[in-house]
Amino acid sequence: MIVGASASSLPTTPSPSCPPSRSPSHPSTEISCPAAASGLSNNTMNDSRTKNLFDIPELLHRICAFLSAHDLTRCVLVCRSWHALCTPLLWSSIKILDSTRYYQFLAPQTSVDALSRNGRHVRSITTLYYNLLTPLLSQRVDCSNLTHLVFPQSCRFTDPPLPARALTDYKNYHNGDEHGSDNINHNDHLNSRAREPQAIEQLLGTNLAMDAGNTSAAMTGIQQSSHPHLYQPSQRPTEIRARSASGLFKDTMLIEMMRKSPQLRVLTVVGFPFDHDELFANVAKQLVRGGLRKLELTNLHYCEVKASSLKRLLDSCTPALEELVLSISFGSFAQVEPGAPMAEEMPTVAESNGVDDSSASPDQDFERASPPFYPNKRQRRDRVGSPRPWGMKKLTLKGNLSGQGPLIWLSLLRQCSQVQVISVDIYADSALESLAQAIRDHCPLANELTIQCMTGSPQEDSRIAAMIGASSASWKHLAMSFFHGLGPLSATALLQHSATLEALVLEECDGVGSEDIQMILCTCPNLKTFKAMTSNGMDFSSTVYLDANEMIDSPWICRSLENLKVVITGMARPDLKTDQYGNTLTGPLHDGTIQGYDLQSIVYHQLGSLPKLQVLWLGHDKQDLDDEGNYHPTATEGQWRYIDPDEQFECLEFSLKSGLGLLSGLKDLRVLNIDRLRTRIGLSEVQWMSDQWPKLETIIGLVIQGEKVPKHIQWLYDHRPDIELPPVLGSFTTAF
Amino acid sequence: MTITLTSLDNVEFKVDKDVAERSILIKNMIDDIGETDAPIPLPNVSSAVLTKVIEYCEHHRHDPPQVQDESDDPRKRSNDIEEWDMKFMQVDQEMLFEIILAANYLDIKPLLDVGCKTVANIIKGKTPEEIRKVFNIVNDFTPEEEAQIKKENEWAEDR
Numbered sequence: 001m002i003v004g005a006s007a008s009s010l011p012t013t014p015s016p017s018c019p020p021s022r023s024p025s026h027p028s029t030e031i032s033c034p035a036a037a038s039g040l041s042n043n044t045m046n047d048s049r050t051k052n053l054f055d056i057p058e059l060l061h062r063i064c065a066f067l068s069a070h071d072l073t074r075c076v077l078v079c080r081s082w083h084a085l086c087t088p089l090l091w092s093s094i095k096i097l098d099s100t101r102y103y104q105f106l107a108p109q110t111s112v113d114a115l116s117r118n119g120r121h122v123r124s125i126t127t128l129y130y131n132l133l134t135p136l137l138s139q140r141v142d143c144s145n146l147t148h149l150v151f152p153q154s155c156r157f158t159d160p161p162l163p164a165r166a167l168t169d170y171k172n173y174h175n176g177d178e179h180g181s182d183n184i185n186h187n188d189h190l191n192s193r194a195r196e197p198q199a200i201e202q203l204l205g206t207n208l209a210m211d212a213g214n215t216s217a218a219m220t221g222i223q224q225s226s227h228p229h230l231y232q233p234s235q236r237p238t239e240i241r242a243r244s245a246s247g248l249f250k251d252t253m254l255i256e257m258m259r260k261s262p263q264l265r266v267l268t269v270v271g272f273p274f275d276h277d278e279l280f281a282n283v284a285k286q287l288v289r290g291g292l293r294k295l296e297l298t299n300l301h302y303c304e305v306k307a308s309s310l311k312r313l314l315d316s317c318t319p320a321l322e323e324l325v326l327s328i329s330f331g332s333f334a335q336v337e338p339g340a341p342m343a344e345e346m347p348t349v350a351e352s353n354g355v356d357d358s359s360a361s362p363d364q365d366f367e368r369a370s371p372p373f374y375p376n377k378r379q380r381r382d383r384v385g386s387p388r389p390w391g392m393k394k395l396t397l398k399g400n401l402s403g404q405g406p407l408i409w410l411s412l413l414r415q416c417s418q419v420q421v422i423s424v425d426i427y428a429d430s431a432l433e434s435l436a437q438a439i440r441d442h443c444p445l446a447n448e449l450t451i452q453c454m455t456g457s458p459q460e461d462s463r464i465a466a467m468i469g470a471s472s473a474s475w476k477h478l479a480m481s482f483f484h485g486l487g488p489l490s491a492t493a494l495l496q497h498s499a500t501l502e503a504l505v506l507e508e509c510d511g512v513g514s515e516d517i518q519m520i521l522c523t524c525p526n527l528k529t530f531k532a533m534t535s536n537g538m539d540f541s542s543t544v545y546l547d548a549n550e551m552i553d554s555p556w557i558c559r560s561l562e563n564l565k566v567v568i569t570g571m572a573r574p575d576l577k578t579d580q581y582g583n584t585l586t587g588p589l590h591d592g593t594i595q596g597y598d599l600q601s602i603v604y605h606q607l608g609s610l611p612k613l614q615v616l617w618l619g620h621d622k623q624d625l626d627d628e629g630n631y632h633p634t635a636t637e638g639q640w641r642y643i644d645p646d647e648q649f650e651c652l653e654f655s656l657k658s659g660l661g662l663l664s665g666l667k668d669l670r671v672l673n674i675d676r677l678r679t680r681i682g683l684s685e686v687q688w689m690s691d692q693w694p695k696l697e698t699i700i701g702l703v704i705q706g707e708k709v710p711k712h713i714q715w716l717y718d719h720r721p722d723i724e725l726p727p728v729l730g731s732f733t734t735a736f
Numbered sequence: 737m738t739i740t741l742t743s744l745d746n747v748e749f750k751v752d753k754d755v756a757e758r759s760i761l762i763k764n765m766i767d768d769i770g771e772t773d774a775p776i777p778l779p780n781v782s783s784a785v786l787t788k789v790i791e792y793c794e795h796h797r798h799d800p801p802q803v804q805d806e807s808d809d810p811r812k813r814s815n816d817i818e819e820w821d822m823k824f825m826q827v828d829q830e831m832l833f834e835i836i837l838a839a840n841y842l843d844i845k846p847l848l849d850v851g852c853k854t855v856a857n858i859i860k861g862k863t864p865e866e867i868r869k870v871f872n873i874v875n876d877f878t879p880e881e882e883a884q885i886k887k888e889n890e891w892a893e894d895r
Contacts, residue, residue, distance in 0.1 A: 052833070059836060063856050063859070064859075065812055069893075070893050071860050073889045074859075074867060077877070077886065078875070079868070079876050079877070100895075104891040107890075109887055110887070110888050110889075110890070114889070
């Protein structure tokens with residue numbers, strides 16, 4: 001039955017002579033035949049309209065594109081034509097994140113039969129299990145349409161333990177058996193599990209499941225020391241080869257996969273073994289081919305990595321790459337080989353903007369850095385003197401990637417004329433200046449910067465100001481951590497960006513004054529996130545806070561504020577007599593000189609007039625339990641009392657009497673943090689909050705561990721169990 | 737400027753030009769034919785359905801053009817239908833399908849999306865048998881085929 005006259009957008013309905021299943025794997029494909037695998041047309045009964053709707057494959061496809069993987073597994077069981085149409089959709093995304101699914105997928109009918117049929121539909125693979133690559137690498141499987149390969153959390157290089165409900169399929173299963181000669185000799189490598197679990201874990205820096213069902217504990221002759229940083233893999237080449245050969249995993253699988261998938265655009269490996277030098281080098285080689293748009297290599301565990309290998313990877317980036325994430329853990333640092341030639345900086349790259357620079361100095365630079373590796377000629381042309389602007393939009397470089405040596409990422413950054421989002425850790429004082437200069441001179445579009453200062457020493461105000469001032473596009477997001485030494489220059493520099501700032505985070509940044517904070521809130525109209533807090537546990541700390549007196553007659557302009565994290569202090573609290581150490585609180589704020597709630601009202605009023613506020617974080621969130629200065633002797637010998645220095649005694653009361661009702665406008669409020677604020681919240685207050693803040697999810701700081709549960713908290717447990725009340729430590733006694 | 741549309745059952749509908757042009761098909765026709773008082777025939781759409789379609793287009797006449805969502809996730813969401821659209825789609829199944837077919841024919845992508853999302857929401861959470869019941873589809877699998885398909889795709893099921 002034909003639907004519609006000559007309407008061009010309607011495909012005609014099936015005729016039996018139609019060629020079978022060229023199932024659409026992309027919704028925009030126009031099909032003139034239904035994708036019925038067996039050639040059978042639809043078989044609905046009475047309802048003619050239903051028949052028409054599902055007769056049009058394009059429409060059924062469009063509908064099913066909204067369904068989850070699970071729902072698609074139901075759809076493929078409805079009838080043959082649905083099966084034919086939904087199978088490509090189902091197989092377009094493979095997500096294997098637990099061991100049960102892993103073994104279900106590896107069962108022969110799936111990993112051999114179904115995968116061979118449906119490989120070409122696979123667009124995206126997300127898994128924790130590296131060995132999932134084995135069936136995919138079979139010659140029978142067509143992966144040419146794969147675009148995304150993602151190992152989103154610590155990649156597991158060994159098979160997970162068999163699930164408790166071991167089905168008969170799994171017991172005899174051995175990954176690699178099915179393929180026999182299809183793949184390059186897997187079995188040898190899979191069978192030799194070489195080393196002590198702990199040493200390997202330290203060595204590879206990956207999260208291993210060592211009680212995997214199929215491991216055998218054959219030891220090779222290589223001796224391991226238990227201190228990973230004493231083991232120098234680079235010193236003995238035979239050792240490296242031997243390690244790879246009998247390694248825990250076949251590291252060439254990743255490279256083969258990249259070769260097999262010319263359409264690969266996104267590659268993410270969290271748990272990447274940076275110390276596997278050959279693998280790393282091969283990834284760099286693949287990168288040079290220019291297909292990837294996004295590359296992420298992260299390792300959250302301690303990992304040995306060479307600065308020269310990292311540099312080689314950075315130098316292999318092509319203009320096509322749009323996003324790069326290289327992240328090694330805090331605690332790892334890149335080793336710089338003594339005497340190895342390392343290009344310090346590239347001369348100014350004028351060619352990134354179209355000027356043909358045939359002096360080819362970047363090339364020389366590259367060759368100096370890593371002698372055995374040259375990009376092929378085509379790629380060289382692409383990178384040197386190419387008028388093609390670099391597509392890099394997001395650049396994330398975390399961890400001590402340069403070690404003790406010169407900055408390895410500077411030359412790349414200078415190429416990235418279109419980069420918008422930059423996230424980087426600074427480990428050397430000079431790096432801050434180089435970064436500022438690079439952004440200023442080469443990255444005119446940079447508008448988001450996240451920077452952690454890991455030098456451990458304070459920075460000069462002028463240097464910080466220079467970095468803040470480096471953006472010509474003007475910052476939209478600026479997040480700085482651990483910068484000590486902000487001063488008036490930095491504050492002024494921040495205010496230059498008031499028109500564009502949407503997020504400003506100053507985490508553990510010292511030197512921001514109360515008046516600076518007020519200025520920011522009064523001059524940045526688009527601010528959505530503002531965080532400025534230090535905790536007393538940090539060295540150099542002068543606590544950052546906003547004195548409520550600044551807020552008098554000075555309304556904030558940031559009406560769209562969603563996330564506010566700041567200590568607001570300076571309000572009279574005559575109800576509080578002693579501090580956390582038992583000392584008497586003195587001064588006009590506590591001795592009764594100032595009565596009434598005038599200042600608190602101003603603060604409540606200001607906060608209450610932020611209709612989009614979702615997170616109101618007024619208490620500190622860090623506690624330094626390692627600082628011995630926070631432990632005070634008690635009457636009992638050997639018992640010490642932990643007392644947090646960051647308690648607040650000049651804060652909002654949060655009582656209805658003091659003006660809590662003025663916060664009734666915060667209808668979007670989800671999270672309230674009042675940790676270590678001395679508040680006067682009682683039953684009426686929590687009932688009010690429950691009533692007035694419909695979206696409230698969490699109150700942090702209300703429940704203190706170890707204390708008796710007061711009536712108002714019990715009320716919350718009874719009437720609003722949906723509101724999370726995570727307990728905070730409070731003061732406690734301990735024996736060392 | 738008003739455009740006249742004629743339905744399958746010869747009912748005339750007068751709509752404003754900007755409302756009519758939510759349909760790309762009609763927009764292209766107008767661009768080709770030029771401004772004319774002659775009614776545009778829509779022989780595939782009955783008056784009942786056309787009424788609904790026009791209602792949608794009038795409500796959404798000021799909507800900005802849709803931006804292509806360029807996220808890495810190829811799977812789209814169907815839980816973001818706005819309230820008015822949800823109420824609008826509370827019709828019997830036959831009308832729902834008619835609206836989708838009409839939106840497809842008339843090339844009104846937002847309406848097509850809403851319709852498809854609505855059908856997707858009907859399918860969500862149902863077993864194959866339940867889906868068959870709702871849409872009157874006959875099961876043409878043998879039990880062996882069903883078992884095989886189920887096994888093959890186990891990895892994609894929820895627990």
